[in-house]
Amino acid sequence: MTQSRTIWLHVCDMGAIPRLGTRVLSHESGDIALFRTESDKVFALRDRCPHKGGALSLGIVHGEKVTCPLHAWNIDLATGEACAPDVGCAQRFAVRVEAGEVYVSLDAQAGGAADATALAAVV
Ligand code: FES
DSSP states (O other): OOOOOOOEEEEEEGGGSOTTEEEEEEETTOOEEEEEOTTOOEEEEESSOTTTOOOGGGSEEETTEEEOTTTOOEEETTTOBBOTTOOOBOOEEEEEEETTEEEEEOOGGGTOOOOGGGEEEEO
16 A cells, blocks of 8 residues: 655745735646735635636636636636536645645645656746
8 A cells, every 4th residue: 555645845935926816836746826815814725727728827816716717617626626606626626724834745646746846837
């Protein structure tokens, strides 16, 4: 049996993600979008809509959802699931905020190379 491990990567400070806005992290496995809600919760999803691959980071954040800019699917930020009646799921990444600093966990078993050098913030 393989044990999973959690590696937390420091990404940025909270102030780098605007309220109701996004920030994109480039990673060798694909871009990851960080979303900050009005109540300062932070979520991370693969920056690829489960419908036809639109960039969720260009969508509109409202409540704990983002509306995709291409065809207006609503995606739940906590689960990555499309809201009914649409069906699909964007890959979700765990986020931790500690003392105003944002950390993301990449699941090593999902193929993400979990090393800090592979992750770079894109403004
Ligand atoms: S690509 Fe996102 S709704 Fe179509």
